[in-house]
Amino acid sequence: MSVTSTIQSAVIAALEQLYNQAFSAKDFQINQTKPEFEGDYTVVLFSLLKPLKQSPDALGKTLGAYLTETHPSLFSAFNVIKGFLNLNIAGSYWGAVLNDNYQDGMYGRKEKKGKTIVVEYASPNTNKPLHLGHLRNIFLGWSISEILKADGYDVVKTCIANDRGIHICKSMVAWQKFANGATPESTGAKGDHFVGDYYVLFGTEYKKEIQELTAKGMPEAEAEKEAPIMKAAQQMLVDWEAGKPEVIALWKKMNSWVYAGFDITYKRIGSDFDKMFYESDTYLLGKKLVEEGLQKGVFFKKEDNSVWVDLTADGLDEKIVQRKDGTAVYITQDIGLAVEKYEAYRYDQSIYVVGDEQNYHFKVLQLICRKLGLPSSEGIYHLSYGMVELPSGRMKTREGTVVDADDMIDEMIKVAAQKTEELGKVKDFTPDELDKLYNTIGLGALKFFILRVDPRKRMIFNPEESIDFHGFTASFVQFSHARAKAILRNEQPDQHFSLQHNEALLPLEKELIILLERYPAIIQQAAYEHNPSVIVNYCYELAKAFNSFVTEHRVLKAETENKKQLRLRICQMTANVIASGMALAGIEVPERM
RNA sequence: GGUCCGGUAGCUCAGUUGGAUAGAGCAUCAGCCUUCUAAGCUGAGGGUCAUUGGUUCGAAUCCAAUCCGGAUCACCA
Numbered sequence: 001m002s003v004t005s006t007i008q009s010a011v012i013a014a015l016e017q018l019y020n021q022a023f024s025a026k027d028f029q030i031n032q033t034k035p036e037f038e039g040d041y042t043v044v045l046f047s048l049l050k051p052l053k054q055s056p057d058a059l060g061k062t063l064g065a066y067l068t069e070t071h072p073s074l075f076s077a078f079n080v081i082k083g084f085l086n087l088n089i090a091g092s093y094w095g096a097v098l099n100d101n102y103q104d105g106m107y108g109r110k111e112k113k114g115k116t117i118v119v120e121y122a123s124p125n126t127n128k129p130l131h132l133g134h135l136r137n138i139f140l141g142w143s144i145s146e147i148l149k150a151d152g153y154d155v156v157k158t159c160i161a162n163d164r165g166i167h168i169c170k171s172m173v174a175w176q177k178f179a180n181g182a183t184p185e186s187t188g189a190k191g192d193h194f195v196g197d198y199y200v201l202f203g204t205e206y207k208k209e210i211q212e213l214t215a216k217g218m219p220e221a222e223a224e225k226e227a228p229i230m231k232a233a234q235q236m237l238v239d240w241e242a243g244k245p246e247v248i249a250l251w252k253k254m255n256s257w258v259y260a261g262f263d264i265t266y267k268r269i270g271s272d273f274d275k276m277f278y279e280s281d282t283y284l285l286g287k288k289l290v291e292e293g294l295q296k297g298v299f300f301k302k303e304d305n306s307v308w309v310d311l312t313a314d315g316l317d318e319k320i321v322q323r324k325d326g327t328a329v330y331i332t333q334d335i336g337l338a339v340e341k342y343e344a345y346r347y348d349q350s351i352y353v354v355g356d357e358q359n360y361h362f363k364v365l366q367l368i369c370r371k372l373g374l375p376s377s378e379g380i381y382h383l384s385y386g387m388v389e390l391p392s393g394r395m396k397t398r399e400g401t402v403v404d405a406d407d408m409i410d411e412m413i414k415v416a417a418q419k420t421e422e423l424g425k426v427k428d429f430t431p432d433e434l435d436k437l438y439n440t441i442g443l444g445a446l447k448f449f450i451l452r453v454d455p456r457k458r459m460i461f462n463p464e465e466s467i468d469f470h471g472f473t474a475s476f477v478q479f480s481h482a483r484a485k486a487i488l489r490n491e492q493p494d495q496h497f498s499l500q501h502n503e504a505l506l507p508l509e510k511e512l513i514i515l516l517e518r519y520p521a522i523i524q525q526a527a528y529e530h531n532p533s534v535i536v537n538y539c540y541e542l543a544k545a546f547n548s549f550v551t552e553h554r555v556l557k558a559e560t561e562n563k564k565q566l567r568l569r570i571c572q573m574t575a576n577v578i579a580s581g582m583a584l585a586g587i588e589v590p591e592r593m
Numbered sequence: 594g595g596u597c598c599g600g601u602a603g604c605u606c607a608g609u610u611g612g613a614u615a616g617a618g619c620a621u622c623a624g625c626c627u628u629c630u631a632a633g634c635u636g637a638g639g640g641u642c643a644u645u646g647g648u649u650c651g652a653a654u655c656c657a658a659u660c661c662g663g664a665u666c667a668c669c670a
Contacts, residue, residue, distance in 0.1 A: 004609095034613060044612055046650060056650095083650080084613065125670065167670060279670095306668065315596075316666085323668045330670050359597060360665050386598080387664080394663095425630065441632090453606065457599070458663070465605065469632050471618040472606080479632045487629045518609090525609080537607060537617095544617085551625095551634045571629090593632075 002521050003089065003097075003514075004030050006074065007041055014066050019052050027051075032514070038079055039086030040514065046083045056083040092501040094513045098566070099499055101516075102573035108520040108580060110152035118156045118341050119145045121353035122271070126163045126258040127171045128196035130265055130405035132388050132395065132461060133355065136450050139586060140385055141353040142271050143451060143532040146584045151527035156345055159273040160337060163255055164280040165330070169236040171195050172250055173229060174202040184257050190406065192261030195254055205229050241327050265405055269443060270586055275344075277337055283328040286336030289372060290322050298371045309368055319364050334365050335372070342376035349379045351530070356384040356456070383530050386458035388450075403461070413442035415467040416475075426592060437590055441475055444587040448474030451585050452536045472540055474587055477578060480543035481589040484575040487555050493568035500562050508549040512570050515542050519577050523584070532585055539581040546574050 001009075008025045015023050028047050033039040043063070045056050052059060060080030067087065068075045077088040101107045121141020124130060130138075145155045175198045184194045206229050213223035224230070239247045266272065290307055293299040299309050299321060307322040321332055341350055352362060362382035369377035389395065395402045417438040420426065426437065449466045453459040469475035505513070519538070526534035555571060558564035579589050 029610095029612070031609075031612075037613075042613090046612075049650085082613070162670060165670060304668095320668055325668090327668090329668065355664090356598070357664055358670090361670095363597090384598085389663095391604095419632075423630095423632070425632090457606090460605070462605070465619070468619070471632095473618085473632085475632050476618095479630075483630055483633085485630095490629060521609090533607085534609095540617085541607095547633055548635090550629075551631090554629070556629050592630080 003041065003093075003517055004521070007043070007087070010067055010071055010074065011043055011063070014063055014070070015048070015052075018062060018066055021051060023048070023051075033086050037081060037084075037086055038088070039077075040089040040510070041087050043085040043087065044083065045085055049083070056080070060085040090501075091503075091505050094505060094510060094517075095499050095501045095566070097517050098513055098569050098573060102493065102569040102576070103495075105576055105580070107573075107576060108523050109150045110520075110524070112154070113152040114154075115152075115348040116154045116156065116345050117148050117349045117351060118158055118345050118347045119148070119351045119353065120158045120160060120341075121145075122159045122266075122273070123162060123354065124262065125167055126161055126195070126255050127167050127199045129190070129192040129261065132403040132405065132408060135269070135405050135408070135446070136385060136388050136459075137353055137355070138266075138269065138271050139447050139450050140383070140455055140532060143535075143585050144351065144353065144383065144530055146586070147523065147526045147532060147535065150523050150584060153527075156275060156347075157273045158275045158277060158341070160277045160279060160282070161255075161259075162279050164240065164251075164283060164333075166233055166237050167199070168251065168255075169233040169240065170202040171199040172247075172254055173233045173236055174198040174205065175254065176250070177205075177229075184260070190261045190264065191257035191259070192265075193404075193406075194261070195258050202229065202233070237327055238325060265409075268409055268439075269447075277340065279333045279337075282336040282340055283333035284336065285340060286332035286334070287322065287328055289335050289339065290332060293321075293368075293372055296372070298368075309364075309371070311364065311367055314367055316360075316364060316367070319368075321368070331361065331365060331368070334361075335368060338365070338369055338376040338380065339374060342374070342379075347376075347379055349381055350376065351381045351383050353383045353385065356386055358382075359384055381530075383455065385455040388459055388461050391460060391462050403463075408446065409443065411463075412446045412467060413438050416442035416445065416469075419469055420593070437593060440588045440590050441469070441478065441593065444474035444478060444582075444589075445469065447585060447587050448477070448536060451532045452540075454533050455531060474582075475593075477539050477543040477582060478587075478589050478593060480546050481575055481578045481582075482591060482593045483550060484546065484571045484578075485591050487550075487571050488568070488575065490556055491568065493565055493572055497561075497565045499566055499569075503560070503562065506553065508545070508552055509566065509570060512542075512545050512549055512574060515545055516570075516573050516577055519581070522581075526584075535581050535584050539578055539585075542574060542578060542581070546578075 007030050011028065012023050015021060029044040031042045031044065033042045045059050048059060049056060057080060064078035064080060064085050068078055073090055074093055075087050076090040079086050119141055122134065122138045124134060145157050149155045178201060179198065184191045187194065206227055209227040209229055210220065210223045213226060214220055218226065236247055240251060290299060294301065294307060299307050301307055304324040306320055306324040308318050308320055310318050312318065320329055323329060341347065359382065366377055366380045369380065387394070390401060390403070392401065420438060420441065426434065429437065445466065452472065522534060522538045526532060553567065555564065555567040558567055582589050
């Protein structure tokens with residue numbers, strides 16, 4: 001049990017004894033005591049004054065005296081200032097926290113809850129390479145999954161490949177028309193980039209054709225529909241859904257190129273999935289559900305044969321669920337996917353890591369699932385994150401300001417290598433070890449930079465700032481870990497030494513133990529909020545405190561053997577917690593750097 | 594226009610769910626390596642928490658209005 005909840009229970013019991021009134025944890029607050037006051041934890045008394053008909057001073061003194069008297073091993077002293085009861089926690093209590101957990105690599109992780117959460121993330125289109133926005137998505141999804149696991153859930157990491165639809169047909173048409181049979185193998189290109197180039201080519205050709213048509217006097221809106229290359233793409237989608245063999249063959253070939261490219265990137269960033277779903281499968285189930293919905297009267301057909309759902313009663317609009325030509329739209333497959341996921345995992349929650357521009361889409365999805373009476377609907381949770389912007393503004397494909405994921409990763413690792421060489425601390429590393437270290441530092445920096453921001457907020461990605469290895473960065477935290485390990489390489493804590501608590505803890509020692517004690521609660525909070533930035537910020541805070549501690553106090557040459565053992569335990573536990581926390585963000589920490 | 598999200602130091606971000614004098618990093622300035630890793634540490638300056646009103650012992654945090662920025666309201670995904 002955490003200190004905070006221990007104090008809470010003690011206070012509740014005390015109030016029951018002293019005033020014969022029952023309170024719950026929600027009736028009053030326990031905070032860490034502000035540094036300018038004496039004490040470790042503070043009970044805020046204001047909310048209790050009225051029900052107890054007490055003055056702040058009287059209540060504080062009575063409660064403080066009672067608590068210190070009845071829990072001498074927990075509270076060593078107290079003071080009351082205005083409505084705040086400041087409690088000193090006994091040194092022996094902190095000693096026990098340290099002693100019980102310093103070797104535990106699983107510290108902070110919860111027991112299994114027996115509940116399943118499905119997390120969907122990445123979800124790329126198979127027509128262009130991954131960019132910075134995808135990286136935020138993948139880092140978030142992967143990290144949230146790990147955090148939920150640590151909090152005791154069974155997690156299934158899933159990915160839906162958006163492998164069908166008009167956008168896929170566009171790159172297929174362009175390849176057919178312009179590639180002359182070129183392949184990634186023949187050109188040496190990475191598969192996803194190769195296909196992406198044809199998608200871009202489609203766009204430029206399309207624009208060209210529109211210009212030609214409007215030059216002949218056709219109105220622009222009509223030209224957009226009549227452009228031959230667009231008509232070819234639309235026809236291809238119809239052929240694809242009809243299962244025309246040569247279209248399917250082409251589709252399979254091009255998708256396999258893209259997957260090969262994605263796999264390389266996933267592997268580099270250490271991301272993985274337990275289960276892949278393919279839109280090309282789920283859309284059929286979606287269409288079946290649309291059919292059922294029509295029977296049930298949840299959907300209705302318009303004159304042109306397109307199928308709609310009326311959500312005006314729920315404050316939204318009418319929404320199309322199937323085109324007049326019978327082909328599926330985006331949401332059709334999502335309805336199918338929701339059912340498929342539920343059938344497969346009977347989940348308690350189904351998290352979709354998808355950008356906030358799709359808030360409306362997920363509102364609609366949940367409503368439709370509910371109207372269809374699907375059991376999958378209630379667990380749907382859209383983890384909506386903000387867009388990644390550059391200092392110059394939004395990334396735009398058309399303006400070529402999209403930051404490519406592979407380029408970004410290369411750059412980070414390159415700069416990490418440069419920086420490490422400049423410092424020259426690992427000259428004895430083998431080339432393989434160096435390679436691994438550069439990866440750890442470069443990728444760590446990228447992940448940290450992205451995950452440190454609250455997911456809901458838009459974030460500005462400043463390339464220059466992201467490769468800064470000072471301050472609030474992954475390298476700072478990694479460095480702190482390496483520093484702790486350097487000490488531990490000289491000497492390990494003696495497990496058989498029994499710590500004495502007659503020497504008072506120094507402020508920096510106590511600060512670190514208090515921070516370490518909070519780690520389990522931090523995991524819980526991050527899981528509850530679906531927010532990896534909670535973990536990342538915590539790791540930074542811990543690393544910062546550790547660096548102050550290490551510069552201020554000697555560990556190996558501590559004043560007494562008792563102090564030395566205490567500090568060695570602090571080093572060990574800090575290293576463990578940093579490694580554990582960073583792992584939840586998908587960031588590795590080196591032994592040396 | 595409707596709906597949703599955001600606005601905290603020059604910049605990038607925290608702020609323990611309503612608590613004490615609002616915190617970090619970067620940038621600027623001043624110090625600290627003969628010591629377990631200086632990718633570090635210590636200190637200084639920098640704030641009308643968008644604005645106004647309200648709720649109460651107490652508001653960056655809750656409510657209302659206004660201003661600014663973004664997303665969305667597609668037979669794109």
